[in-house]
Amino acid sequence: MIHQDIELCNRLGLHARAAGKLVNTAGRYACECWISWNNRRINGKSIMGLLTLAAPCGATLSIELDGADEQEACAAITELINNRFGEPE
Amino acid sequence: MLSLTGTAIADGVTIGKVHRLIQDELSVPHMTLTSETAQKQEIQRLENARQAAAQQLDQHRQRSDNPxxxxxxxxxRQMxxxxxxLASTSAVIQRENCNAExxxxxxxxxxxxxxxxxxxxxxxxxxxxxxxxIRLLHEQLQSSATNLEDRLPTRLQDIIVVVADPSPAELVLIKQRGASGMVTERGSAYSHTAILARGLNLPTVLAVPEALAMLQEDELLILDGHHGALFAEPDEAMQRHYQQKTAAYQSHLENQQALAKTTCITxxxxxxxxxxxxxxxxxxxxxLEAGADGIGLLRTELLFLQHHAGLMDDEQQQYxxxxxxxxxxxxxxxALPLTVRTLDVGSDKPLPQTEADIEWPFKDEPNPALGLRGIRFSLRYPQWLKIQLRALLRASRHGRIRILLPMISMREELANVRRLLHECSMELQLETETDLSINDLELGAMIETPAAALAIHDLLPLVDFIAIGSNDLVQYTLAIDRKNDNIARWYQPRHPAVVNLLSSVISTAQQQNISVSVCGELASDPDYVPLLLGMGLREFSVHPGRLLNIKQKLCSLNAVTCTDEVKALLQPTVQR
Structure with missing residues (x-):
């Protein structure tokens, strides 16, 4: 199991489009993905969960991954978030 | 006349007849399930509704060509x-023995x-x-619910649809059937319905309380999207006023859309x-919306100032x-070009925040316009230029990057930057073991000092392109500070000295097949567009908001006529 903290650095935070991309990325891997912020823990493969988390820019998400491909999933999710979900700054 | 107001979310004015679209009242029965089989059936019913609703969304999606x-x-659909x-709804069904709704x-x-x-x-x-x-699911679960497609009239020309709270899917359908506008009772300016109404150019006023009760079917309604205002049963004067506004808005919209798509040809x-x-x-x-062929100038110092303290020191972030x-x-x-001007500080441009602890020598310069600015600063403190060059070299793998150097006035400056660029590419190749060659990007000089303009022959062999910074070039050539009210009226870009200098730079570069653009304010001013066109300029770099304006101007001009006019300007006046 891996535990990784990542700060959201895109301007709008975990908005609809970004949440969709995160779900798509997490969904590509078999491992379980849990994301916690502000005392809530949700399934990283659920867009409803991510949207209701409503994490703004600057929030530090705590990500837990558990499964055979957890390393790859962690790298992909970290890259996505650090690339601001592909959004311009 | 009745006037109502709501949230203004987009420009756009329209007049039409009201059609009140009543969304199905959702009835949510509460039933108790008696067996495990019944629970399973209920979960299956939910799953079927889910699939049917997804299919319906796909149909809506296929109908629209709007990205x-x-x-x-x-x-x-993803939601x-x-x-x-599904899991949490099924869990409630099982826990509480209740129906899916x-x-x-x-x-x-x-x-x-x-x-x-x-x-x-x-x-x-x-x-x-x-x-x-979730409403989509309810509609599928509720067998008596009618399909919006059947309830909405097939033709909505000249009709303003009044609806409680349309979903994006419903909005797409309303737009597609030709409605001229939309009024809603609920919804925030940040909702996807609002965002989409803007994107689809549908004049809309959002969140008008009790709109369905206040507005009557078939009555005439004026919708002023810009002010978020509605006028029902308007008097004649009001109608005439808004008919003009509506026609003007329509033709403006059509012209702009058509113009953005056309190529710019005189x-x-x-x-x-x-x-x-x-x-x-x-x-x-x-x-891009305005139809630009690329970016002719990205001012990085403003990027550094606005966005990120310390960005100037941070190669990865810049990359x-x-x-x-x-x-x-x-x-x-x-790949359309991205022309990035390296840090251009000094004179009127302040230094962004940096972690470096340096006593800046230009604080007390007596004459900053002639001081340590642009490339002069960058070569004095090459650490920042190198960060920027390395970031740009790395970024060049993602598209077409052109590096533009400000305030060049002599050959040595270009040679020094070339050397630094070469150094950076060698370092990067060693560090990353990837092949990053300086041939992957283009290097250009801003021509904004008379020295550079007069010695253009000397500079051209060292660059791939040039961009004329007309603001400074005119100011230096005429020795006029255009911000000084005492003399501002003598800032005259049609002065023969300026016309001569610009013409010769443009034609010399073109003779040597070096691309040349003007990125100063002259290029964004319709009054000077004929002058630049007449000098032979074929690349204009302008503010995005002015792009269509300039395009319209260029398309209305005759290049040959403009050339003749410039020639006439350059004729010496013989009378004394």
């Missing part, structure tokens, strides 16, 4: 098929409670999305490249920034 509509509907939504209401309440705690307005507005998606068939001057990534979208912009400019068949 924004596609994106929003795809997102709703609809969310595994947790009843379970959905509880799940929705729970989701909205969580979201309402959010502090961010934009993120909180996603509750609209959740309500719309009346006598000379093709012009139109580039955009930008200051931040968000401007790229504006530029990501340039790379994402370069990617945004990639088209299927080619």
């Amino acid at each position: 924004a509509a596609h994106e929003v509907l795809a997102m709703h 609809l098929l969310d595994p947790d939504l 009843w379970a959905l209401v509880q799940v929705q309440t729970h989701l909205l409670e969580q979201l309402n705690a959010a502090e961010d307005d934009y993120l909180r507005a996603r509750s609209d999305d959740i309500e719309h998606v 009346r006598d068939g000379v093709k012009i490249r139109l580039l955009a001057n930008i200051e931040q990534a968000a401007d790229i979208e504006l530029a 990501e920034c340039y790379a994402s912009m370069a990617r945004a400019l990639r088209r299927q068949d080619k």
